[in-house]
Amino acid sequence: MRAKRAARRSRAEGAARRRSRRCASSRPGRRGLGLALLAAALAAPPAAGADSSEPWLRVTGYLETDTAWRLYEPRVIQKSENRIELELEAALAPGLRLHAIGRTVYDPVGRLLGRDRDFQKEPTDYWPVAGSRWVEAELRELYLDWNGRVGPARLNLRLGRQQVVWGQSIGLRILDVVNPQDYREFILDDPIDSRIPLVGAKLDAVWADTTFEAFAFPEFRPSLLANPESEFALDPSLRGFLPALEPVPAAGHFVAVQIQDERNPKSWRGSTTSFGFRLARTVYGVDLSLNYYDAYDALPAFRRQIEPATFFGLGPVPLNVITPDHVRTRTLGGSFSTSFSSFTLWGEGGVTFGRAFATSDLTGDGVVRRPEFQSALGLDWTGSDLLFANVQWIQGTIVDHTGSIEQYAFRNFVSLLLRLNLRHETLLPQLFVLYGVERTEAMLRPSVEWKATDRLSVTLGADLFTGPRDGLLGQYAHDRDCNRVPDSLPVPVAGQCTLMVPPGRPSRAFVRVRWSFEGAL
Amino acid sequence: MRHCAASTGRRPLLLLAAALLLGAAAARAADAPPPSGLEVMQAVDARPRGRDQVAHATWHLIEASGSERVRETRNYWRDAHGKNGVHEQRLIVFESPPDVKDTAFLVWSAEDPGGADQQWLYLPALRKVRRIATGDRGNSFVGTDFVYDDLVERRPAADDHTWLRRESQDGSPCDVIESRPRTASPYSKRVQWIDVATRVTRRIDYYAKAGELEKTLTAAWEPVGGVWVWKRLEMRNLQNGHRTVIEIDGTRVDTGLDENVFTENTLRLGAP
Numbered sequence: 177m178r179a180k181r182a183a184r185r186s187r188a189e190g191a192a193r194r195r196s197r198r199c200a201s202s203r204p205g206r207r208g209l210g211l212a213l214l215a216a217a218l219a220a221p222p223a224a225g226a227d228s229s230e231p232w233l234r235v236t237g238y239l240e241t242d243t244a245w246r247l248y249e250p251r252v253i254q255k256s257e258n259r260i261e262l263e264l265e266a267a268l269a270p271g272l273r274l275h276a277i278g279r280t281v282y283d284p285v286g287r288l289l290g291r292d293r294d295f296q297k298e299p300t301d302y303w304p305v306a307g308s309r310w311v312e313a314e315l316r317e318l319y320l321d322w323n324g325r326v327g328p329a330r331l332n333l334r335l336g337r338q339q340v341v342w343g344q345s346i347g348l349r350i351l352d353v354v355n356p357q358d359y360r361e362f363i364l365d366d367p368i369d370s371r372i373p374l375v376g377a378k379l380d381a382v383w384a385d386t387t388f389e390a391f392a393f394p395e396f397r398p399s400l401l402a403n404p405e406s407e408f409a410l411d412p413s414l415r416g417f418l419p420a421l422e423p424v425p426a427a428g429h430f431v432a433v434q435i436q437d438e439r440n441p442k443s444w445r446g447s448t449t450s451f452g453f454r455l456a457r458t459v460y461g462v463d464l465s466l467n468y469y470d471a472y473d474a475l476p477a478f479r480r481q482i483e484p485a486t487f488f489g490l491g492p493v494p495l496n497v498i499t500p501d502h503v504r505t506r507t508l509g510g511s512f513s514t515s516f517s518s519f520t521l522w523g524e525g526g527v528t529f530g531r532a533f534a535t536s537d538l539t540g541d542g543v544v545r546r547p548e549f550q551s552a553l554g555l556d557w558t559g560s561d562l563l564f565a566n567v568q569w570i571q572g573t574i575v576d577h578t579g580s581i582e583q584y585a586f587r588n589f590v591s592l593l594l595r596l597n598l599r600h601e602t603l604l605p606q607l608f609v610l611y612g613v614e615r616t617e618a619m620l621r622p623s624v625e626w627k628a629t630d631r632l633s634v635t636l637g638a639d640l641f642t643g644p645r646d647g648l649l650g651q652y653a654h655d656r657d658c659n660r661v662p663d664s665l666p667v668p669v670a671g672q673c674t675l676m677v678p679p680g681r682p683s684r685a686f687v688r689v690r691w692s693f694e695g696a697l
Numbered sequence: 698m699r700h701c702a703a704s705t706g707r708r709p710l711l712l713l714a715a716a717l718l719l720g721a722a723a724a725r726a727a728d729a730p731p732p733s734g735l736e737v738m739q740a741v742d743a744r745p746r747g748r749d750q751v752a753h754a755t756w757h758l759i760e761a762s763g764s765e766r767v768r769e770t771r772n773y774w775r776d777a778h779g780k781n782g783v784h785e786q787r788l789i790v791f792e793s794p795p796d797v798k799d800t801a802f803l804v805w806s807a808e809d810p811g812g813a814d815q816q817w818l819y820l821p822a823l824r825k826v827r828r829i830a831t832g833d834r835g836n837s838f839v840g841t842d843f844v845y846d847d848l849v850e851r852r853p854a855a856d857d858h859t860w861l862r863r864e865s866q867d868g869s870p871c872d873v874i875e876s877r878p879r880t881a882s883p884y885s886k887r888v889q890w891i892d893v894a895t896r897v898t899r900r901i902d903y904y905a906k907a908g909e910l911e912k913t914l915t916a917a918w919e920p921v922g923g924v925w926v927w928k929r930l931e932m933r934n935l936q937n938g939h940r941t942v943i944e945i946d947g948t949r950v951d952t953g954l955d956e957n958v959f960t961e962n963t964l965r966l967g968a969p
Binding site for chain 1: 758760766767781793794795796798813815816821822823824825827828829830831835836837839840841844939955956957958960961962963965966967969
């Protein structure tokens with residue numbers, strides 16, 4: 177039995193590792209189209225206002241050390257990320273620029289990834305250093321940017337690995353769905369770092385006060401869930417986010433599970449290519465946008481198939497075969513923003529058609545597809561020189577929800593952001609609170625940033641969680657109760673915590689020191 | 698690596714002729730009866746500025762103790778001629794230091810003196826553009842001694858103007874005009890020194906709502922492309938001793954900037 181569990185665990189870890197790859201290698205391809213577009217673009221005149229005497233190469237970047245300590249037992253260092261990021265901007269020709277961002281991170285602690293990683297099987301941009309220590313290097317973005325005009329329209333063509341950012345909301349993503357996300361640190365990482373850039377082409381055209389943006393990304397990269405052994409692993413009590421592993425009645429309480437490799441759509445195929453557009457215009461003082469995005473969902477759907485299997489001494493029993501899979505979804509949404517007096521009111525919303533939800537119904541493949549409506553409404557207040565305040569209401573609704581869908585039909589969150597601008601914006605205390613209405617749960621993020629000089633900043637802060645175990649935020653307010661960990665999940669033995677089971681309660685205090693630099697030629 | 702205004706062989710002759718004309722105009726103006734405050738400010742408003750301007754600026758934020766922070770920006774300005782109710786459009790893109798690099802501020806000033814301006818701010822850390830409320834235009838602009846109201850040009854009809862006196866400022870005869878706001882303003886009044894010959898503003902005293910003198914702005918100008926443009930601005934906060942000095946160089950006039958540059962899209966993608 178132990179051997180079977182070990183084998184099962186190995187498979188699960190393999191799947192989890194594959195989910196956790198931050199830097200899937202990208203194949204060069206479809207270059208012909210890109211070069212043709214580039215040639216056409218270069219034939220057009222550059223945009224007005226371009227300054228031929230600007231530096232041809234700018235280098236900016238920073239060195240940063242980011243150390244966090246667990247506030248609950250075991251009170252140990254949770255991470256010690258030492259990071260260098262380099263950003264290069266090169267003016268290749270009038271209107272043509274090359275942009276690159278590279279990053280290297282060294283964390284001798286490694287609790288954010290899990291302790292028992294098999295480094296030999298990782299992609300080439302991970303390197304083990306001194307046993308359990310590791311270095312991660314990543315080319316975050318690399319693109320050619322062309323600015324020019326065609327007729328009365330101002331155009332921007334961006335080719336390469338890039339981020340596309342939509343929406344207005346703070347802390348949670350509604351329309352900001354184009355790039356997959358790294359959830360290794362739940363939603364605590366800065367958005368610019370947690371978005372996973374994609375390779376493709378994007379065209380922006382501005383004409384007659386209207387912006388049209390269209391893009392196509394032939395590359396598929398999945399969002400990265402936290403490893404089951406890592407600090408921010410999802411709690412098995414959280415409904416709907418992990419495989420639905422209802423006990424098979426014929427087998428009593430015994431659930432045999434086999435988790436297959438994640439099936440990712442292959443990149444550089446027409447059927448895989450994601451695409452979308454955004455139309456934006458300001459009408460009578462209101463910024464409006466219409467957004468459409470058609471892509472494979474970056475989060476996996478866990479398909480289930482029950483097959484008979486023979487186990488030693490038990491005879492044939494139902495085997496729960498779980499296959500992480502990705503389904504095509506289409507999101508149609510929009511946003512608005514307007515200001516009055518000292519307030520800015522904004523909102524965004526979208527319906528995603530075809531989203532897959534885990535179901536407890538044993539008759540199907542474990543997944544049902546439903547539309548999901550998500551929206552956010554926010555109010556900014558800038559009435560004082562010293563204080564910026566923002567409140568948000570964020571909701572999600574699964575349309576035509578049935579009882580067998582594991583995830584709750586409604587999710588409502590409200591948030592509050594208060595930021596003080598002291599000493600000419602060199603001392604910035606801040607509090608961000610995200611409150612989950614249905615589960616009475618919260619995440620609190622107090623911090624204070626001190627910009628000691630133009631180059632050096634120090635940030636002190638904490639990330640705190642409270643709420644019930646089955647809440648999205650509350651799951652991190654509890655020790656992992658091994659007795660509650662189903663046998664079917666990728667943990668070694670139910671009821672017995674080992675090194676493979678994270679201790680839970682990853683609330684933390686942190687200190688971050690960043691030194692920035694720049695240069696130009 | 699900053700660009701400089703192009704110089705030609707004819708420039709010294711042009712400048713000499715302009716100086717002679719301005720001197721003659723100043724002499725005539727000194728003999729004429731004083732204009733009304735509104736007439737002076739209408740002349741300021743009608744002063745040629747070109748269709749658009751591009752410039753590089755270095756901002757020195759200087760504490761009372763003498764410690765200094767430096768920001769570099771590239772500034773874009775365009776006369777919108779009232780199209781769609783917009784008087785002028787201004788775009789400021791931060792180039793340095795790294796922690797504020799690519800932060801960008803866009804403002805569309807309302808043609809209607811009582812109308813609401815529209816402002817947007819691009820935050821590179823979020824890669825998002827956020828609309829900013831303009832109800833209280835007295836908020837500091839990114840930690841400087843300038844507030845948002847100082848960065849947009851108030852229309853003559855937005856204030857009641859009173860001609861106070863004529864006196865010299867930086868060696869130039871100036872009309873001193875007191876302007877009390879008729880529309881939203883963070884100040885109770887402004888006292889402005891308007892150059893008699895060129896109609897550029899050489900100094901502004903800003904009075905807080907409570908009535909006390911809060912800040913003083915002094916401005917140096919230079920002729921570029923046939924129009925007068927800022928060369929140096931110094932805003933001194935008399936309450937806390939902090940001051941902001943802006944050195945402007947490389948100004949170019951009539952570069953061909955169109956309305957498509959002054960959009961939320963430019964904030965996201967970077968200036969041309």
